[in-house]
Amino acid sequence: MSVEEDFPRGGIVDFDGLRRPVCLAYTPEAAVGDHVIVHVGFAISVVDEEEAARTLRVLRAMPDAIETELGS
Amino acid sequence: MKHLDEYRDPALARRLLGELRATATRPWTVMEVCGGQTHTIVRQGIDELLPAGMRMIHGPGCPVCVTPLEIIDKALAIAARPEVIFTSYGDMLRVPGTSGDLVGLKARGADVRVVYSPLDAVRIARENPEREVVFLAVGFETTAPANAMAVLDAAKTGVTNFSVLVSHVLVPPAITTLLEAPDNQVRAFLAAGHVCAVMGWTEYEPIADHYGVPIVVTGFEPLDLLEGILMAVRQLETGRAVVENQYVRAVRRTGNTAARDAVAQVFRVTDRKWRGIGEIPASGLALDPAFAGFDADRRFATGDIVTRESPACIAGEILRGTRLPTDCQAYGTACTPRTPLGAPMVSSEGTCAAFHNAGRGLELR
Ligand code: SF4
Numbered sequence: 001m002s003v004e005e006d007f008p009r010g011g012i013v014d015f016d017g018l019r020r021p022v023c024l025a026y027t028p029e030a031a032v033g034d035h036v037i038v039h040v041g042f043a044i045s046v047v048d049e050e051e052a053a054r055t056l057r058v059l060r061a062m063p064d065a066i067e068t069e070l071g072s
Numbered sequence: 073m074k075h076l077d078e079y080r081d082p083a084l085a086r087r088l089l090g091e092l093r094a095t096a097t098r099p100w101t102v103m104e105v106c107g108g109q110t111h112t113i114v115r116q117g118i119d120e121l122l123p124a125g126m127r128m129i130h131g132p133g134c135p136v137c138v139t140p141l142e143i144i145d146k147a148l149a150i151a152a153r154p155e156v157i158f159t160s161y162g163d164m165l166r167v168p169g170t171s172g173d174l175v176g177l178k179a180r181g182a183d184v185r186v187v188y189s190p191l192d193a194v195r196i197a198r199e200n201p202e203r204e205v206v207f208l209a210v211g212f213e214t215t216a217p218a219n220a221m222a223v224l225d226a227a228k229t230g231v232t233n234f235s236v237l238v239s240h241v242l243v244p245p246a247i248t249t250l251l252e253a254p255d256n257q258v259r260a261f262l263a264a265g266h267v268c269a270v271m272g273w274t275e276y277e278p279i280a281d282h283y284g285v286p287i288v289v290t291g292f293e294p295l296d297l298l299e300g301i302l303m304a305v306r307q308l309e310t311g312r313a314v315v316e317n318q319y320v321r322a323v324r325r326t327g328n329t330a331a332r333d334a335v336a337q338v339f340r341v342t343d344r345k346w347r348g349i350g351e352i353p354a355s356g357l358a359l360d361p362a363f364a365g366f367d368a369d370r371r372f373a374t375g376d377i378v379t380r381e382s383p384a385c386i387a388g389e390i391l392r393g394t395r396l397p398t399d400c401q402a403y404g405t406a407c408t409p410r411t412p413l414g415a416p417m418v419s420s421e422g423t424c425a426a427f428h429n430a431g432r433g434l435e436l437r
Contacts, residue, residue: 023191026217026331037269037322040161040211041189042218044328045269051321056078059295062087 013038079293088298089121096305099125101257103250103393105243106264107134107421108292114426116294122301129258129393130426132246132349135211136163136419137391140345141379143239144169147208150237150372151182157200159193160208162186163419168412170379190222190236197226197234206368209236214266216240216357217331220338223359223366235368240357241344243267244275249352251283255394260286260304262297265319270335272327276315284313291319338363347415348388385414390423397424398433 013022013036020041024030027043036043078084104110110130113119119128132138148169151158158174165174165186178184183203187193190207197205209219219236226234243264250256263276268289280287286307290300300318307313317323335357344356359367381387384402389395397403397416407413409425416422420429427433 020188023189023218023221025221026328026334028330037266039214039266040218041191042221042331044214044217044266044331045322048321055299055318055320056084059084059088059299062084062091064083064087064090 011043013043079291079295081295084295085298088295088302092298092302092305093123095302095309096123096126097309099127100259100305100308101127101129102260102262102301102304103129103131103258104262104264104290104297105131105133105247106262106267106292107137107419107423107426108266109262109264109290109297110134110423111421111426112292112294113297114423114430114432117430118294118297118301126305127257128301130390130423131250131261131393132346132391133212133243133264134391134416134419134421134423135215135241136167137387137415137422138241138346138348139164139167139210139239139415140347141170141381142345142377143208143210143237144173145377145379146369146374147174147237148172148177149374149377150206150368151177151184153204153372155204156372157183157185157196157203157205158208159185159187159190159196159205161188161210163421164208164210166412167415167418168382170377190219191225194222194226194229194231194234197231198229201233203233204371205234206372207234207236209238209240212241212243212264212267213271213335214264214269216335216339217270217328220331220334223338223363224334226366227363232365235366235371236359237368238339238357238359239344240339241346242341242355242357244279245352245355246346246349247276247279247287248283249349249355250392251279251285253392258285258393260288260308262290262300262304263287263315265289265291265296265323268317268319268323268327270328270331272325272332273315273317273323274325280313280315286313287315289315289317289319289323291322346391348391350388382413387414387416387424390416397427400424404428404434 009024035047037045193207339357342358416424
């Protein structure tokens with residue numbers, strides 16, 4: 001993500017290779033390189049990378065029930 | 073995004089399903105409110121992999137589906153005027169009104185344009201000062217901040233040939249209405265992560281408490297949904313009923329304050345009719361009187377409009393979760409995504425379209 005100072009504040013967000021202008025008025029804390037959640041051309045939330053990784057760690061720590069059933 | 077693929081990891085999905093089977097001792101019924109979540113659940117077949125007897129009911133969270141017929145008919149009346157450039161999100165164009173849709177009107181020469189953001193509509197107004205540009209402002213709490221900003225932008229930059237036809241809806245009053253229904257079967261809710269990214273979840277806390285239903289704020293990837301279902305089932309199994317947040321990476325308890333402030337400035341809460349459900353008190357947003365100059369409904373005085381739904385369509389029961397698309401006689405025959413009779417078949421977020429796209433029940437037709 002890159003930032004343009006304008007009213008309303010805007011930036012360019014890369015959606016899997018497709019770059020589009022996005023309004024950043026509601027995410028003043030968003031900085032270049034952040035991941036943001038975009039809805040109808042507006043960033044509504046900045047993704048917390050640490051939390052994203054932590055949720056995955058919790059899921060990975062879960063036993064694999066099917067493997068356990070097979071006794072492997 | 074970096075972690076996106078990992079939130080679709082089939083091995084982790086299998087673990088979550090295993091844990092869910094180990095946890096659920098009763099055939100719980102859980103509703104996902106959001107149409108985007110319905111789409112993922114049906115496409116990935118998550119509802120068919122749940123422990124025996126457990127059911128997902130698909131809720132009324134498809135903005136295209138619940139926008140009242142009156143608004144579609146008003147949109148058609150306004151868009152037909154020669155001075156108007158009518159702008160809308162693409163998925164509203166094929167929603168059937170009483171007679172025809174916006175696509176048909178466009179084919180007959182009306183100036184109907186698809187925009188990606190309401191700010192694009194303000195830009196079109198700026199570039200066409202001799203025309204009237206109208207934006208169809210529909211959707212849940214997620215789209216309201218964008219529409220608020222469009223109105224604020226137009227007001228601030230003196231764009232007077234811009235107006236909005238507003239029919240916003242709010243999720244918590246709809247959940248309350250579903251819970252009050254005598255035939256309600258829903259025992260827990262997955263709240264839509266993006267709605268809560270804007271609004272937070274404080275409004276859900278009194279609902280969870282009063283009705284004794286677990287509510288889990290949930291994201292949109294397959295693992296998000298499975299974890300959200302598991303968190304809801306864990307609460308049900310232990311007799312708890314609180315609001316929990318599965319979508320920690322994107323949602324904070326108070327939501328997005330800047331977005332909420334803009335919405336509070338431009339809109340006020342009003343009673344709103346939901347297509348297929350009926351009127352729900354305090355369940356919508358209308359323009360605040362301070363912004364009445366941007367109200368397309370006033371500017372074009374569309375007045376009272378007589379509406380008529382397709383008699384075959386059971387969209388109301390589908391939106392309330394009491395019947396499935398496959399229960400509808402027209403499903404997959406008279407009504408398909410190419411020839412929708414009702415709104416739930418139009419948008420990919422609609423339950424009927426989600427079922428049809430996944431090929432559910434079509435072999436029997
Ligand atoms: S299949 Fe079509 S007609 Fe039947 S309920 Fe769904 S939208 Fe209405």
